Amino acid sequence: MKRSINRAAVIGSGVMGSGIAAHLANVGIPVVMLDIVPKELNGEEKRKGLSLEDIEVRNRLALQSKQALLKQKPSPITSKNTLKLIETGNMEDDLDRIHEADWIIEVVTENLEIKKKVMAAVEDNRKEGAIVSSNTSGISVEAMAEGRTAEFQRHFMGTHFFNPPRYLKLLEVIPTTKTDPEVLQFMKVFGENVLGKGVVEAKDTPNFIANRIGTYGLLVTVKEMLESGYSVGEIDSVTGPMIGRPKSATFRTLDVVGLDTFIHVAANVYDQVEGKEKEVFDVPDFMREMLENGWLGSKSGQGFYQKRRENGGSAIYELNPQTLQYEERRKLKTAATETAKQQKGSRKKLKALVEAKGDKAGDLVWSILKPVLIYAADLVGEIADDIVSIDRAMKWGFGWEMGPFETWDAIGVQEAAARMEKEGDRVPDQVRDMLARNDGSFYKTEGGGLYYYHRGNYRQQEENPREVDLKAFKTSQGVIQKNTGASLIDIGDGIACLEFHSQNNAIGLDIIQMVNTALEEVDKNYDGLVIGNQGKNFCVGANLAMMLMEAQDDNFFELELVIRKFQEMTMNIKYSNKPVVVAPFNMALGGGAEVALPAAAIQASMETYMGLVEVGVGLIPGGGGTKELYLKELRNLPAGVDFDLAKAANDVFEKVATAKVSESAAQARENGFLDNNDRISTNPDHLLFDAKRRAISLAEAGYRAPAPEKVPVVGDAGYAAMLLGAKSLEYSGYASSHDVKIAEKLAYVLSGGRIREGSLVDEQLILDLEREAFLSLIGEPLTQARMQHMLVKGKPLRN
Structure with a gap:
C-alpha cells in the first residue's frame, strides 16, 4: 500500500x-x-x-x-x-x-x-x-x-x-x-x-529511552551534589561542554525543562520500578519544597537559578539546596578542569577529567558518570534493541555529544570496568562478555564500515544514503585540494564539495583562494560544486579581527585587495560554467550570505538564520551582497508586474540597514534571500545530500552560466528617498549620526550613484561603489569601535 x-x-x-x-x-x-x-x-x-x-x-x-x-x-x-x-x-x-x-x-x-x-x-x-x-x-x-x-x-x-x-x-x-x-x-x-x-x-517501557536514562543521570547528579557538598553552580561548571553536554549542563537544564515536568517524569518511572532503581527516582525533599513554592525554573522566574537586577545590570544567583536561599554563583576550578580545557575535543576533555583521581572535579565527573554507564548497559534489550538506538536517543534528545556507549569507549571500557570492580561496583554482564572476547570497545571501524557490539557479535551499522559524512568521504576518497581555510572533496556522482573549516568558518584570503581553485577544478573535471560544511554554523561572515587589525594599522591597500578578491570570488560563483549549489544552515551571516546569494541555487536547512549584518559593526556588505539581494528582489516580482525600482531598492535598503536576520529558511524566503529556485531541507542531516542532488539535476538539465546582467537603479531620486528615511530616524532619536552616515553610504550604493532613475549600469559599477563605501567606513574610528566591541562582547555597539 x-x-x-x-x-x-x-x-x-x-x-x-x-x-x-x-x-x-x-x-x-x-x-x-x-x-x-x-x-x-x-x-x-x-x-x-x-x-x-x-x-x-x-x-x-x-x-x-x-x-x-x-x-x-x-x-x-x-x-x-x-x-x-x-x-x-x-x-x-x-x-x-x-x-x-x-x-x-x-x-x-x-x-x-x-x-x-x-x-x-x-x-x-x-x-x-x-x-x-x-x-x-x-x-x-x-x-x-x-x-x-x-x-x-x-x-x-x-x-x-x-x-x-x-x-x-x-x-x-x-x-x-x-x-x-x-x-x-x-x-x-x-x-x-x-x-x-x-x-x-523504543520499547514500551517507563519513559522509553532518553527520558529514562536522562532523568536517571540528572537525579544521580543531584544526589551526588547533596552527598558531597558541591554547589549548584559548581556542578554546572563541570557538567556542560567540558564533558560533551549542552551549555545548560544539569541545573540550568532542569530550569528550562521545568521542575514540575521533571518531577512528573521521574514519578512515572518511580511508580513502575523496584529496588535501588526506585531509590534513584525518588526526588529529594528540597526539590519537592521548590515545587510547593512554585520555583519551577524559567517559566516561573526562579528555580535553581534566579536572575536579579542590580547596579544597572543583572546578576545570576544559585540556589543553596540546604537553606533554599539564593547565593552568589560559584564555579569549580581545579587542576583537572584546567588540564581538560587544554584538550581538543570532548573525548579527550572527558578522559582527562575521569583520570584525575583525587581531584575534586575529576571525582565529581566519575561519580556521576559511573552509575549512568552501568545503568545504560543494563537496559540494553529492555528499553531498546541495540546500543546505537540508546546512544542516538541521548544525543538527539538531551544534546549529549556522546551517548553512553560512545562514552564507555572514550574513557576506555577496560579501564572503566577495572575501576568499577576495584570500587566494589557490579560491571554489567554485556560489558563483561565483550571484554571476555578481548574486544575493547563498543564501536569499531573495519574495512571502511562502522560496527557496533550486539549480543556477543559485531553488527555493521547501516549507512543512510541521505546522510553525507564529509569526514568519511575525506577518508575514503581523499581530498582534492586544501589549505588552512577550506578543503575540496569528491563526494561522488560527478559532484565536488567545498568545505569551510577556518576558525568559526570566517572568510579570509585562504577561503577566497580555495573557492576560486574549486571553481577551476570543477570546471575541468566535475559536473557541479556544492559549497557546504558540517560545522557549528555555515559561515558567520568575514574575518572581522583581521580586517580591524589591518584598518587600525592603516593597511588600506591590503584591505582594498581583500575586498576586491572577495567580490571577484562571488562573481566567479555566479558566472561559473558548472552549477554551484550553496548549502547554508544555522548562521549564514554577512559574508556567508554573500557566498550563497550569487549561486545557481541555494539548498538551505530549515533552521537557517540568514542576513547581511555588516551594519551592526559599522560597515555595509562588501562582497556584492547588496547587489545580489537587490537583483533577487527584482527577479522575485510576480509575473506581469512592472518593475517598481523604488520599492525594491527601499526594501533591500531596510533589510540591510536594519541588519535583518531570518529566524528560519522560510523567513529567509520571505526576506528575499531565497527565491523560487531555492529549496529547503527539513532534516539537517540530509542537507548536503539534497544539495548534491540539486547540483546533479541542474547539470543534467544542461546548466549554462547566466549572461552578465545590467542593473536597473533608482539614481538620484531613490537615493534622496532612502536618505530621508534614515534622517527621519535620527530626528526621532532612533539613529545616531554615525548610523546615518552608514545609511547614506548604503543608499548611494543601491542607487547606483548620482545618476538618472531607471539607468542600467554594469554590475562592476555597483561593486566598485560598494567597495569604496566599505573602505571609507572601516577607516572611521566609530566603526572601528563597533568592530572592537563585537569582537570582545559579542553584541553590537550603538555609538
Whole structure:
C-alpha cells in the first residue's frame, strides 16, 4: 500500500500539542487541532456577553493555543504564514473532522483512563487505514490500545516528540505487539524525511529511552551534589561542554525543562520500578519544597537559578539546596578542569577529567558518570534493541555529544570496568562478555564500515544514503585540494564539495583562494560544486579581527585587495560554467550570505538564520551582497508586474540597514534571500545530500552560466528617498549620526550613484561603489569601535 500523510489531526492543544501542530504546519501539512470544551466562561467572554454555547467559547482552548504560537520564544513556527495551515475546533463539535486525517496524534493529559477514552472516540471517527499515535512521555502504549479493534491496533503506536518539537531532533517511535510492521516502517521514514527528525525505535517501557536514562543521570547528579557538598553552580561548571553536554549542563537544564515536568517524569518511572532503581527516582525533599513554592525554573522566574537586577545590570544567583536561599554563583576550578580545557575535543576533555583521581572535579565527573554507564548497559534489550538506538536517543534528545556507549569507549571500557570492580561496583554482564572476547570497545571501524557490539557479535551499522559524512568521504576518497581555510572533496556522482573549516568558518584570503581553485577544478573535471560544511554554523561572515587589525594599522591597500578578491570570488560563483549549489544552515551571516546569494541555487536547512549584518559593526556588505539581494528582489516580482525600482531598492535598503536576520529558511524566503529556485531541507542531516542532488539535476538539465546582467537603479531620486528615511530616524532619536552616515553610504550604493532613475549600469559599477563605501567606513574610528566591541562582547555597539 502506497501511504502518504496529506492531512493530520492533533487532539490536545497544550504546549506539546500546539508545538506538534506547528511543526506539522512548518513542513506544509494542514492540521486540525482540537481540545475540550471549557466548562465556564472567562472574564473577557463574560464582558462580551457570550455563553457556553457560543463557538468562540467552545473553541477557546485550541484557538488561544494557536494564537500563543506567535508569542512563544523560541518560535515554534518557521513563518507566520504556517498558521494558515492550522485549523482549530473542539472535541464535541468537531471530532468528525479527524475523518479527513491520515495521521491522528493524541496529546492529552498523561492519564491512562483519559487517553483510553480519547482512543475510543478516535476509533469512532477515523477513516480506515489512518495512523493513530500517542505523544505520551511514558504511559504504556500497549495499555492505551486495549479494547480497540484489530484494524485500529495495527495502525497504532507511540510517537514521542521532544519539546520544543520544531528544534529538538529526537522522535521516539514505540510500536505495540500488534502494530503493523509496514505502518511502523512508514512512520520511521516519514519522521526522518518529512518531519526532519532523528527517529529511534523504543520499547514500551517507563519513559522509553532518553527520558529514562536522562532523568536517571540528572537525579544521580543531584544526589551526588547533596552527598558531597558541591554547589549548584559548581556542578554546572563541570557538567556542560567540558564533558560533551549542552551549555545548560544539569541545573540550568532542569530550569528550562521545568521542575514540575521533571518531577512528573521521574514519578512515572518511580511508580513502575523496584529496588535501588526506585531509590534513584525518588526526588529529594528540597526539590519537592521548590515545587510547593512554585520555583519551577524559567517559566516561573526562579528555580535553581534566579536572575536579579542590580547596579544597572543583572546578576545570576544559585540556589543553596540546604537553606533554599539564593547565593552568589560559584564555579569549580581545579587542576583537572584546567588540564581538560587544554584538550581538543570532548573525548579527550572527558578522559582527562575521569583520570584525575583525587581531584575534586575529576571525582565529581566519575561519580556521576559511573552509575549512568552501568545503568545504560543494563537496559540494553529492555528499553531498546541495540546500543546505537540508546546512544542516538541521548544525543538527539538531551544534546549529549556522546551517548553512553560512545562514552564507555572514550574513557576506555577496560579501564572503566577495572575501576568499577576495584570500587566494589557490579560491571554489567554485556560489558563483561565483550571484554571476555578481548574486544575493547563498543564501536569499531573495519574495512571502511562502522560496527557496533550486539549480543556477543559485531553488527555493521547501516549507512543512510541521505546522510553525507564529509569526514568519511575525506577518508575514503581523499581530498582534492586544501589549505588552512577550506578543503575540496569528491563526494561522488560527478559532484565536488567545498568545505569551510577556518576558525568559526570566517572568510579570509585562504577561503577566497580555495573557492576560486574549486571553481577551476570543477570546471575541468566535475559536473557541479556544492559549497557546504558540517560545522557549528555555515559561515558567520568575514574575518572581522583581521580586517580591524589591518584598518587600525592603516593597511588600506591590503584591505582594498581583500575586498576586491572577495567580490571577484562571488562573481566567479555566479558566472561559473558548472552549477554551484550553496548549502547554508544555522548562521549564514554577512559574508556567508554573500557566498550563497550569487549561486545557481541555494539548498538551505530549515533552521537557517540568514542576513547581511555588516551594519551592526559599522560597515555595509562588501562582497556584492547588496547587489545580489537587490537583483533577487527584482527577479522575485510576480509575473506581469512592472518593475517598481523604488520599492525594491527601499526594501533591500531596510533589510540591510536594519541588519535583518531570518529566524528560519522560510523567513529567509520571505526576506528575499531565497527565491523560487531555492529549496529547503527539513532534516539537517540530509542537507548536503539534497544539495548534491540539486547540483546533479541542474547539470543534467544542461546548466549554462547566466549572461552578465545590467542593473536597473533608482539614481538620484531613490537615493534622496532612502536618505530621508534614515534622517527621519535620527530626528526621532532612533539613529545616531554615525548610523546615518552608514545609511547614506548604503543608499548611494543601491542607487547606483548620482545618476538618472531607471539607468542600467554594469554590475562592476555597483561593486566598485560598494567597495569604496566599505573602505571609507572601516577607516572611521566609530566603526572601528563597533568592530572592537563585537569582537570582545559579542553584541553590537550603538555609538
